[in-house]
Amino acid sequence: MSNFLEVKDLKVAFPVEAGVVHAVNGLSFNLEAGKSLGIVGESGSGKSVTSLAIMGLLKESSAQVSGQINLDGQDLIAASENDMRKIRSTKISMIFQDSLAALHPYFRVGKQIAEVYKAHNNVSKAEAKKRAIEMLDRVGIPEPDKRFSDYPHQFSGGMRQRAMIAMALVCNPKFLIADEPTTALDVTVQAQILELLKSVQKEFNTSIIFITHDLGVISEFADDVLVMYAGRAVEKGSVVEVLTKPQHPYSWGLLSSIPDLDSHVNKFNSIPGTPPSMLKLASGCAFEPRCEFKSNVAGGKCASQLPELHSLAESPTQEARCFLSDADRKRLLTPRQFAGN
Amino acid sequence: MFKYFIKRTATAVVLLFVVVFVTFGLFMAVPADPAKLSCGKTCSEETKANIRHAMEIDLPFTTQYTRFVKGLFVDRYYNKGSQQPRKCEAPCLGFSFRTDENVTDVLQRRAPTTFSLALGASLIWLIGGVLLGMVSALRRGKTVDKVVQSFALFFSSLQIYLIGWVVSLYFVIKHHIIPTPTYVSPFESVSKWAAGMLLPWLTLALISMAGYARLTRAGMLETLSEDYVRTARSNGLKKGRVQFKHALRGAITPIITIFGLDLGALMGGAVITESTFGLKGIGTLSLEAVYELDLPLIIGTVIFGAFFIIMANLIVDMLYAALDPKVRITK
Numbered sequence: 001m002s003n004f005l006e007v008k009d010l011k012v013a014f015p016v017e018a019g020v021v022h023a024v025n026g027l028s029f030n031l032e033a034g035k036s037l038g039i040v041g042e043s044g045s046g047k048s049v050t051s052l053a054i055m056g057l058l059k060e061s062s063a064q065v066s067g068q069i070n071l072d073g074q075d076l077i078a079a080s081e082n083d084m085r086k087i088r089s090t091k092i093s094m095i096f097q098d099s100l101a102a103l104h105p106y107f108r109v110g111k112q113i114a115e116v117y118k119a120h121n122n123v124s125k126a127e128a129k130k131r132a133i134e135m136l137d138r139v140g141i142p143e144p145d146k147r148f149s150d151y152p153h154q155f156s157g158g159m160r161q162r163a164m165i166a167m168a169l170v171c172n173p174k175f176l177i178a179d180e181p182t183t184a185l186d187v188t189v190q191a192q193i194l195e196l197l198k199s200v201q202k203e204f205n206t207s208i209i210f211i212t213h214d215l216g217v218i219s220e221f222a223d224d225v226l227v228m229y230a231g232r233a234v235e236k237g238s239v240v241e242v243l244t245k246p247q248h249p250y251s252w253g254l255l256s257s258i259p260d261l262d263s264h265v266n267k268f269n270s271i272p273g274t275p276p277s278m279l280k281l282a283s284g285c286a287f288e289p290r291c292e293f294k295s296n297v298a299g300g301k302c303a304s305q306l307p308e309l310h311s312l313a314e315s316p317t318q319e320a321r322c323f324l325s326d327a328d329r330k331r332l333l334t335p336r337q338f339a340g341n
Numbered sequence: 342m343f344k345y346f347i348k349r350t351a352t353a354v355v356l357l358f359v360v361v362f363v364t365f366g367l368f369m370a371v372p373a374d375p376a377k378l379s380c381g382k383t384c385s386e387e388t389k390a391n392i393r394h395a396m397e398i399d400l401p402f403t404t405q406y407t408r409f410v411k412g413l414f415v416d417r418y419y420n421k422g423s424q425q426p427r428k429c430e431a432p433c434l435g436f437s438f439r440t441d442e443n444v445t446d447v448l449q450r451r452a453p454t455t456f457s458l459a460l461g462a463s464l465i466w467l468i469g470g471v472l473l474g475m476v477s478a479l480r481r482g483k484t485v486d487k488v489v490q491s492f493a494l495f496f497s498s499l500q501i502y503l504i505g506w507v508v509s510l511y512f513v514i515k516h517h518i519i520p521t522p523t524y525v526s527p528f529e530s531v532s533k534w535a536a537g538m539l540l541p542w543l544t545l546a547l548i549s550m551a552g553y554a555r556l557t558r559a560g561m562l563e564t565l566s567e568d569y570v571r572t573a574r575s576n577g578l579k580k581g582r583v584q585f586k587h588a589l590r591g592a593i594t595p596i597i598t599i600f601g602l603d604l605g606a607l608m609g610g611a612v613i614t615e616s617t618f619g620l621k622g623i624g625t626l627s628l629e630a631v632y633e634l635d636l637p638l639i640i641g642t643v644i645f646g647a648f649f650i651i652m653a654n655l656i657v658d659m660l661y662a663a664l665d666p667k668v669r670i671t672k
Contacts, residue, residue: 055575081580088577096575101568106590106666116576151666167576 004033004207005054005175010067012049012058012231019279023049025231026067028309031224033174036201036208038222038239040215040254044275046231047211051177053077054209055094056084071175090120093168097180099160103152109160110136110148113167120171135166139196158189162196169200176201179211194220215258219243227251230276230286233309237318245333247312247320249291252333285321293332297323342669345662353655360647361413365406368636378438378634395420395427396436409435434644435637444641447626452645454524455622458545458614459607461538465546466553467600471589473550474557478565479584489554497551505544505617512540522618541618545611549603556599560592567591594664598657605653609646 012024024046031037039047052058053065059081069076071091076084096102104112113135114128123131129148136144139162152160161181168176178197182190194217201208210221218225218239225242227235227250235248246252253271273290276282288294288302301323309321314330324332375398376389384392393399397408397419408417412433419427429435434444477489496504512519519540527534564570565588573587610624623642630638662668 057571057575085577085579088575090577094575096568096572098568102572104569104573104587104591106664107587115578119576119578119582153667167572171577 004072005031005209006068006070007050007054008068008070010050010053010069011065012046012053013064015062015064016279021278022281023063023231023278024053025281027228027231027233029226029233029236031175031207031209033207034201034205035223036210036221038210038212038218038225039228040213040218040225040251041228042213042275044278045228047228048179049231050228051094051179051209051211054177055088055092056081059084086120089116089168089171089173091173092175092177093171093173094177094179095161095164095168095181097183099157099164099184100152102164103160105152107151108149109152109155109163110144110150113163113170116167117170131170132166135170136163139163139166139169139200140192141166157185158192161185161189161193165193165196165200169204169206172204173206174204175207175209177209177211180213181210182217183212183214190217197221215243215254227254230281231278232286232321233319234287234321235319236309237315241315241318245315245318247315247318247329247333248287248322249293249324249333250287251320253290285323293324293328296325296328296332342662346659349655349658353651356651357648358410360651361410361644362406364640364643364647365409368640369402369405371634371636373634373636375438375636434641437638438635439633439638444637447638448623448641448645451621451623451626453526454620455610455615455624456608457524457527457534457538458541458611458620458622459604461535461542462545462549462614463600463604463607465542466550467596469546470550470553471557471593471596473554475561475584475589477554477558478561481562486558490558493551493554495551496547497555499548501544501548501613502617504548505541505614508540508544509618522620524620524622541614541620544618545614553596553600556596557592560595561588564588564591594661597660597664601653601657601660602650605650605656606646608649608653610642 007030008028010024010027011022014021014023027046027050029037039050041047049058049063053063054069054076056076056079058065065077067077071087074087076087079087103109107115110129110132113132114125117123117131118125118128121128133144133148136147141147141159141162147155147159152163155163161184164181181197182193185193197208198221200206208221210218212218222239225235225237225239226233227242227248229250235242235246235251237247242251243255246255250271253269256269257271259268271290272292276286276289282288282303284301284303284305285291285307291302294300294302305323307321307323309319311317311319312329313326320329322329374389375396376392377384380388380392390399397405400408411417412429412431412435415431417429417431417433419429427436429443430445432445434448436443437447440447473489473493477486480486509522513521520536522540523537525533525537565584567588569591570583570588573583578587610622610627612624612628614620615622615624616628623645627639627642627646629635630642
């Protein structure tokens with residue numbers, strides 16, 4: 001049982017009026033206990049849907065979920081809603097992006113946390129309250145016994161996100177999904193929240209999936225990175241590998257669009273084009289229309305055939321979904337001095 | 342919060358005075374001779390003058406108005422200083438032209454019927470409407486939802502005087518399942534009170550319930566897709582708790598608001614329902630007053646109704662503040 005979480009060939013589709021939106025198309029990854037995985041990708045790449053699928057929050061919606069999600073050997077996709085309910089918060093928790101919307105505006109923050117603890121533990125109201133105050137204290141809310149009775153709107157953005165973390169960890173889950181937890185915060189608060197997440201991860205030995213589009217955050221936080229594009233993993237590897245030696249044109253493009261503060265060129269690099277419609281899946285590589293290196297692959301193979309996610313000869317722990325030859329990759333996807341680390 | 346409370350109460354009081362002034366002013370503008378109305382066509386001019394004097398309607402408008410307003414707060418004596426001053430206890434609304442009865446007494450006698458009707462019916466439609474709306478929202482697009490929606494549309498299109506008579510005919514006259522609607526004081530017998538009010542309650546509730554079901558459905562559909570409901574689910578809370586506590590709490594505010602206003606309006610008299618079922622409440626009283634041009638009674642019923650509508654508005658505003666912590670804390 002080396003893998004704590006194992007996602008195998010996860011597919012999520014949403015039937016809509018215009019057809020079927022293929023949000024996630026065969027995603028596989030593993031996460032070991034105590035490690036953290038960063039999932040990067042632009043809006044609509046399927047990162048949030050993946051996390052909702054893991055939490056089982058797509059059950060009871062119109063979404064069609066297939067594949068396997070194994071948590072400690074239990075298949076979460078096959079699990080009943082009632083089993084899922086018991087797993088949530090005790091084994092997996094989730095932190096959402098917009099803490100103001102994610103906390104109930106009409107209930108006191110402390111009570112919301114206590115409610116979660118009480119739902120999963122046979123404890124009295126007073127004990128649940130004590131636990132909630134303890135957690136508020138742990139995540140660095142000053143005067144937690146007083147703040148217990150505050151409403152979400154009386155908290156600052158950073159404090160709300162701290163309270164969300166307290167709520168997510170109140171039942172001591174071994175697994176945490178953080179869906180863009182710092183996106184709505186200003187940079188200094190962002191750093192504090194990341195610091196807090198790091199310290200609770202160490203303290204509780206929690207595995208964390210960190211979903212973001214901020215490569216800087218990933219470089220600070222994650223052990224491994226998964227780059228998603230159009231519902232598929234296009235590159236996987238350790239943070240250092242992916243951020244310094246990207247092996248897929250898309251990750252390379254993402255990294256190249258980080259502005260270089262030292263350069264005096266007032267122009268931002270960007271990836272030309274827009275993400276594809278998820279209503280119709282291309283038969284080839286989803287990134288092909290935007291890829292500036294597709295001519296390096298013979299016979300227009302990129303447009304007709306889907307490349308497999310395969311490990312690479314020179315760095316075996318890193319995987320990419322690209323037809324470019326090793327030599328071409330080495331030549332074209334030149335390592336640059338990227339911002340961040 | 343306290344300041345807000347004071348401000349709103351003051352506004353309500355001012356509004357009440359405006360209503361009293363306007364009603365009284367309209368009463369003066371009506372070209373009816375109360376003296377003639379109260380003693381008939383054969384009265385001599387002298388008798389009429391005496392009656393006018395006894396009613397104090399021979400005084401100038403401003404005097405009449407100030408005495409009327411004063412009478413709302415302290416006991417009023419008609420023809421004070423004469424040999425037989427007539428006492429009218431506060432709140433005094435005058436005496437009926439027709440029956441010479443104290444208007445306050447008449448209102449007091451008729452009010453319990455209207456209150457019973459209003460409270461019973463509104464409770465049924467509130468609970469029924471919210472439950473139906475919730476079921477509908479939770480089974481969105483399913484058969485249950487469609488059935489509830491169709492029923493809601495059907496009943497809200499019905500009129501009380503139609504459905505009231507149909508159910509009376511069927512349940513009361515033909516099959517004797519439900520007793521004839523009458524008002525029995527609940528202090529006398531609760532079961533007789535409930536049995537007597539059952540049909541009006543159900544009929545009125547059924548018609549109004551539809552609106553509440555639709556309001557709840559819309560509100561629930563909105564809150565069910567809120568992030569905080571997703572949070573509650575992702576925290577592994579039980580389904581019932583997520584739906585009834587977290588989702589419903591987010592949707593209940595507008596429902597409570599409308600409910601307060603509806604209830605307030607109904608307390609001032611349900612004219613159509615009362616006359617359909619032959620109940621002697623405030624609603625039928627105001628009808629009688631209008632038919633007979635019994636001006637003090639008209640004023641009485643109008644002020645009575647206005648009082649409850651204004652009070653309901655006030656209470657709803659307070660409740661709104663109490664229900665929303667953001668309003669509660671900042672105001």
